[in-house]
Amino acid sequence: MKKAFILLLCVIFLQACTDIETNIPKNEVEKPSDIDIVEVDKPTDQEIPSILLDNNAFHSVVGWMSNEEIVFIIAENGQWLVRSYNVSTNSWRTIYTTTTPIIQGIIHPSKEMILLHTSKDSSTAEIQFLHKNGYVFQSLSFESAEIYMDWHPKNPNLVVFSTFYEDWTYSTFVYDGVTQELTSIEVENPFVKWYDEEKLMVFRWSDSGLDGSELLLYSILDGTLKSTGEEKILDVTNIGEAIVYVQINEEKKQFEYRLEELNGTKKYEWVTPAVSNYSEWVTSFMSIVSPTEFILLNAKEFRNQDDDNQQSILSKISLDGQQILGETNEQPISCSPNAEICLGGFAKENWIFTNPMVEKKWIHLNE
Numbered sequence: 001m002k003k004a005f006i007l008l009l010c011v012i013f014l015q016a017c018t019d020i021e022t023n024i025p026k027n028e029v030e031k032p033s034d035i036d037i038v039e040v041d042k043p044t045d046q047e048i049p050s051i052l053l054d055n056n057a058f059h060s061v062v063g064w065m066s067n068e069e070i071v072f073i074i075a076e077n078g079q080w081l082v083r084s085y086n087v088s089t090n091s092w093r094t095i096y097t098t099t100t101p102i103i104q105g106i107i108h109p110s111k112e113m114i115l116l117h118t119s120k121d122s123s124t125a126e127i128q129f130l131h132k133n134g135y136v137f138q139s140l141s142f143e144s145a146e147i148y149m150d151w152h153p154k155n156p157n158l159v160v161f162s163t164f165y166e167d168w169t170y171s172t173f174v175y176d177g178v179t180q181e182l183t184s185i186e187v188e189n190p191f192v193k194w195y196d197e198e199k200l201m202v203f204r205w206s207d208s209g210l211d212g213s214e215l216l217l218y219s220i221l222d223g224t225l226k227s228t229g230e231e232k233i234l235d236v237t238n239i240g241e242a243i244v245y246v247q248i249n250e251e252k253k254q255f256e257y258r259l260e261e262l263n264g265t266k267k268y269e270w271v272t273p274a275v276s277n278y279s280e281w282v283t284s285f286m287s288i289v290s291p292t293e294f295i296l297l298n299a300k301e302f303r304n305q306d307d308d309n310q311q312s313i314l315s316k317i318s319l320d321g322q323q324i325l326g327e328t329n330e331q332p333i334s335c336s337p338n339a340e341i342c343l344g345g346f347a348k349e350n351w352i353f354t355n356p357m358v359e360k361k362w363i364h365l366n367e
Contacts, residue, residue: 048351048360049087055365061348062105062114063334065132070343071095071114073102082114082130095134100126106149108156109240109288111337115151115159127161129177138177152194153240153291160200162190174200174220187218194238196262201236209280212248235283238262240291242319246283248274253302255283259319261292266319272298277305284312287335287342293318295335295342295354297328314342314357326357 054076062071062082069084082096082105100118103125107114116128125147129138144163152158157177164170170190174183185200192200198221203213212232216225230236234255235246245258253274260267275282282305284298297312311327316339328344333352335342344350344359351362 046353046358048353048358048362049090050362050364051085052364052366055367058347058363058365059102060104061334061343061363063107063343063348064336065107065111067336067338067340069093071105071107073105075101080118082116095132096130096136106151108151109153109291110156113156115149117147117149123166125163127159138180140175140182144171148191150193152197153238153288155197158194158197160192160194162192164190183220185218185220185223192218193236195243196238201238203233203236210248210250210276212281234281237286237288239288239294242292244286244294248281255281255298257317259292259317261319268317268319268321270317270322272296272313273300273302275299275303275305285330285332287333289316289335289337289339293339295325295333295339297330297333299330300327314352314354316354325354328352328357328359 057074057076059073059075062073065071065084068086068088070087071082071084074081074083078099080098080100080102081094082102084093084095086093098118100120103117103119105114105116112132114130114132116130118126118128123143123145125142125144127140127142128136130136142161142163145166146164148162150160159175160172161175162170162172172185172187172190172192174185187200187202189203189205192202195201195217198219200218200220202216202218202225204216205213212234215228215230215233215236217228218225230245232247233245234248237244242259242261245260247256249256254271255274256269256271258267258269272284275284284296286294286296288294294317295314296317297314299312300310303310312330314325314328316323316325331344331350332346333342333344334348340354342352342354344352347363349361349363350359352359
């Protein structure tokens with residue numbers, strides 16, 4: 001079912017699907033690397049690695065496959081490669097190669113699978129379920145101009161997709177990898193997230209972006225919609241065994257955070273200064289490191305988003321409280337599962353040790 005919808009917030013990735021196929025697992029043969037590694041010796045404790053990449057070949061850093069491996073997307077010689085860099089051995093491994101352009105990759109929190117969004121043109125998209133050992137065991141094809149997806153943090157077989165068309169109508173689907181069923185659902189907001197394996201979080205936006213949203217729960221079993229009583233919601237994220245709620249207190253210009261176990265038995269609440277881009281609130285960057293913990297980068301005081309002169313506070317959040325790690329510039333972050341290292345910046349070009357806090361550029365692009 002298509003619905004009319006104008007994108008106000010997100011620029012999302014590619015396109016979506018109706019055909020489902022299973023590919024025969026195969027091992028990828030390692031290919032020689034043209035990637036120039038500046039560091040010759042194996043990095044030691046608190047030594048920051050440094051790599052030199054071809055600017056035309058480097059596409060993106062996907063994230064951490066383990067505490068030792070960082071996954072990249074590289075495009076060279078007409079091929080798109082998913083490659084991992086091992087920090088300890090200072091070596092590269094090719095995980096997967098394709099001739100279809102890769103738009104983005106997402107690593108599941110279990111660190112066993114990578115979800116690849118690929119596309120041959122501007123009106124179609126393919127989703128590849130890639131095992132960490134390099135074989136595609138399921139793939140989906142969609143017709144769409146853009147695509148949004150949310151992967152269940154505990155069950156990698158569950159993904160929700162919203163596909164957008166050129167007229168900005170959209171369709172939303174729930175995919176179950178066990179049954180290989182793709183089910184169309186009707187929701188009023190395409191940017192839904194998993195609450196648990198049977199319910200999705202739906203955000204009912206207010207007329208003003210500064211007022212936050214009402215949080216609803218949609219049952220994928222019977223299609224019913226239920227109010228949670230939660231209002232002024234800016235974001236909610238299921239991190240595995242707990243949920244992070246972010247609400248706005250406009251009077252105090254504060255973000256009110258709550259990390260709560262799924263069973264509701266334990267929670268931790270705290271506030272941070274709010275950040276605005278004048279028309280809406282801009283929530284802080286975060287990176288999940290375990291089913292009950294994440295790294296947060298929040299503002300030191302209330303400010304506008306374009307005021308980048310102030311540094312932000314990096315901290316580790318768990319149900320036991322907040323551990324301040326240090327200060328750095330506002331930037332997207334991707335942190336290792338043990339929370340000892342974060343990659344910062346839009347290209348993940350900054351290497352940040354968290355204890356003690358040390359930051360240095362580690363990805364260098366050869367023009």
